[in-house]
Amino acid sequence: MTGITASDTTAFDWRPFLLTWSGEWADSLSDGETRGEDDEAARRARWLGFPPASEERIAAMEERLGRRMPPSYREFLAVSDGWRHAGGFVWLLAGTGATRWHDNESGLADLFEEHQDEDAGPEERREADIWRRGLQLDVESDVTHVLMDPEDVDEDGEWAVYTWAGWRAAPPERHANFRAFMREMFQEFHSLLARRTDGAPVFVNDTTRELDALVEEARLEALRGRWEQALTALDEAKKYGRPRAAGLGDQIRRLLGETSTVSFENLVTDPRYAPELLPPLVAEHAAHSYRDDSTLRYRVRGAGDDLVSLAYATLDEMRAGMYRYTAAGPFGVAVERAREQARWGETDGAWQTLSGALPLWEPLGPDHLAPLGWVADPLLGPLLTPERGRELLSTPRGGQTGEAPAPTAGLDPGGLAWLAEPDPGNNRRSYRFVLVENVEPWDLPGLLADTDTDADTDAGGHEGQGGHGGEDRDAGVGSAEDGPLMNEPMTVWEARRRLRHARGEVSSFDDRALMAIGRAGAGWSFAFEADPAPFDPRRFVSPAAAAVADTRAVVVWSGLRDQHGQPFFHLSVAHDGAEQYAFTYAAGEVRASGEIPRALDPSRFFGAPENSAAAERPLLEAVAEEFGVRLPRHALVNGRLHTCTTRSWTRPPRDGETYTVIRVLMGHDDRADPLQERRP
Structure with missing residues (x-):
């Protein structure tokens, strides 16, 4: 040329x-x-x-x-x-x-x-x-x-x-x-x-043949892990309209984080590739369509009726939270294992499982460059970052050989100290969590729920019940038993929105936490809530003792301000159903009980009131070291986790105390109509 x-x-x-x-x-x-x-x-x-x-x-x-x-x-x-x-x-x-x-x-x-x-x-x-x-x-x-x-x-x-x-x-x-x-x-x-559509013969000459050879070599280079060279060649061929170039290049771009500009041109309408290429397109449509689904047909323009029907069926699955990515062979086994890890917050482990199995991945056809359907999976999709996308693309696969890339660094810093750092949106003002030892995550809802209010609905609108609901309802693997009141994995925002729709009445004395649950390290599970109700030490009741009968439980509640506008920090530890020790720092004072270990002694952390905010990080570090626990930042901030509603974290009202009840009436147009009343 x-x-x-x-x-x-x-x-x-x-x-x-x-x-x-x-x-x-x-x-x-x-x-x-x-x-x-x-x-x-x-x-x-x-x-x-x-x-x-x-x-x-x-x-x-x-x-x-x-x-x-x-x-x-x-x-x-x-x-x-x-x-x-x-x-x-x-x-x-x-x-x-x-x-x-x-x-x-x-x-x-x-x-x-x-x-x-x-x-x-x-x-x-x-x-x-x-x-x-x-x-x-x-x-x-x-x-x-x-x-x-x-x-x-x-x-x-x-x-x-x-x-x-x-x-x-x-x-x-x-x-x-x-x-x-x-x-x-x-x-x-x-x-x-x-792109001629007038029925004229396909134009072929030395230029088109050279470009098509460039595309084929780029395809092989991509499978060998040399994606940058491949993308450069594919982009050059795409400018000339070569039929495979755009569809191949879009597969690389999607794993680099590009979404709106990706269409998998000429490949997504091929039934061989639709199971992998269609879900990312449908997920992008679902995220930005605002229920106007007429444009979905445009995303798969040129497809037959069967594929269009598959696109709309996939859209329904995604909106219901039911879409689940699967793959064949050993890589498919790894996918299932990674989903099980991701559903309990082990996102770094899930990524290691996926990336480790990539050399075993089998393409659906000659123009399939990498697994892609998983980015639309509600549990696996949050694993993707631009760095991980480059790691995936740099991994030889599909029968090709090459140099394996260095693994990307994990997204979770480990421990608990990251909670003392500002979150990306600077919205996390406080948080609380429960850690329970030697208990699987799916058992936490049963331990934390108020057994006197099992008839209440959970954040997903499901009636309180025991059994195996989560495994059958979700895409988990194995024989885990989901306890009562556990919802399918969702974002915190989704869980809170469902809770607002499910609850008909909220009381200022009824502080039932909506908590994400998962694994907190070897032998520990967690239940975590960001930005809970205001902390009031006069009414607070730690759930630690009630949560366990023959093991340990740790409760932490920390924030920049309590109901009086002051920093606060609470720690309580229970064993065998009884509180061992606890302390609460609030209003510039520490109130403690029990025999507190030296490593957690509040006198080591709290001095002058003006320096109290600086105590949060070393306290969290001390708790993490004392119990060998961690919380998964990426899963809590960006992922989807099971959620449950706990018993109230505040005591019932005493005689003569007043409180506010907010009743939400839902009209035919689904808009909330709040009514407030004060009860003695």
């Missing part, structure tokens, strides 16, 4: 490039397809250009325009004084005689200015200014403008070229210089040929 892939900074020989373009244009035409006599003459001559412009003619043009032309345009004119069919929509490009200043002849400067905000940036202002100062190169076109901007100049003196067509509904497209513009128009010529 002589001259086709030359970079903008290398020497460029215009004549071989223009001869190649002209010959391929002539070969692509069927009989009678030329526009007129000039086109027919160009087809016979296999030359889209004109005679070269002399230096005197170029200088005369520059004298007329009052500016010296940029180097690449001058070099082009010295080979051809103008050009026919620059891409698919510019039929005649100006030479020395037809080039002129646009001077807002189209009125588009005014149109673009009308749609600009007062604080428009340089790029937006250029979109309007180009129509006043630009040099017009289009002479005949399909309402397509080509302008060079004398104010957008690089270090080599090259002017940027801008193209715009109103029917494209997009801002002007920038091309680095005239040479880049012409190369991109040659690519457009090929891309339009590759």
